[in-house]
C-alpha cells in the first residue's frame with residue numbers, strides 16, 4: 001500500500017504538469033480572479049463556496065488515488081471488446097485527412113457518446129452515481145471535477161464501446177481532449193453568458209446552468225457537454241432564458257465528502273430494500289388471495 005501511495009504521488013506530479021491540466025488550472029485561476037474582482041472577495045468566496053470547493057478538490061484527489069482500479073476494469077472491458085471482433089476503421093483511412101478537420105470530428109463523436117452516457121446517468125439506477133456531480137449547491141468552474149469515481153468507470157466503458165471502432169488518431173483525440181476539458185470548466189462558471197445565434201453549436205454557461213437547476217422542468221435536460229444540437233435533435237433541449245433557479249439536487253448530501261462517496265451504495269441499498277419489500281407485499285397479497293378464494 002505504501003509503494004502504491006508513492007507511485008500515486010509521482011503520478012499526481014505527472015498529471016499536474018501535463019499541458020491539459022496546466023491549461024485547466026490557468027483557466028480556473030483567471031476565472032477566480034475575475035470573479036473576485038467582479039463580486040468582491042466576500043461574495044465570491046462565501047463559507048459554503050469554500051466548503052464546496054474543498055469537497056470537490058477532495059473528491060477529485062480521492063478519484064485520482066483510486067483511478068488505477070478504474071483503469072483495471074476498463075482494460076477488462078477493452079479486452080472483451082477486442083474478443084468480440086467488432087471491425088474498426090483502419091488508422092490509414094484517416095491519414096489523408098488534416099488533423100484540424102479530425103479534431104472537430106473527434107470532439108463531436110466524443111460529445112455524442114457523452115450525450116448517450118449522460119442520458120443513461122440520469123436514469124433511476126445510475127442517478128445515485130451522477131447525483132454527486134449535481135450535488136454542488138454553488139456551481140462554478142471547479143464543479144466540472146466533482147464526479148464520483150464510478151462515473152469515471154461508466155464513462156471509460158461507454159467511450160470504449162461507442163468510439164473504439166472509429167480508430168481515430170491519438171493526436172486528434174488529444175487536441176480535442178484539451179478543448180473539451182477547457183469548455184467543461186467554462187460551462188460551469190457562475191455567469192449568464194449565452195452564445196446567441198451559435199447557442200445550438202457550442203454549449204454556454206446559461207445552457208449548462210439549466211442542466212444543474214433543481215426544478216422538475218429542467219431535470220434530465222441539456223445533456224450535451226459541447227454541442228447542444230444533440231439535445232435539440234433528441235428532445236432534451238431546455239433554455240428558456242436566464243437561469244435564476246436553485247442549483248443542486250434535493251436530498252443528496254451537499255459538501256460532505258464521505259457521504260458523497262458512499263451515496264450510490266446507500267441509495268442502491270435503499271432502492272433494492274424498497275423493491276424487495278414491494279415484492280414481498282405482492283407475494284403476500286397473492287397468497288392471501290389464494291387462501292381466501294375457495
Ligand SMILES: [Zn+2]
Pocket residue numbers: 118122130134211
Ligand atoms: Zn447531469
Ligand SMILES: [Zn+2]
Pocket residue numbers: 133143144188208211212
Ligand atoms: Zn455539470
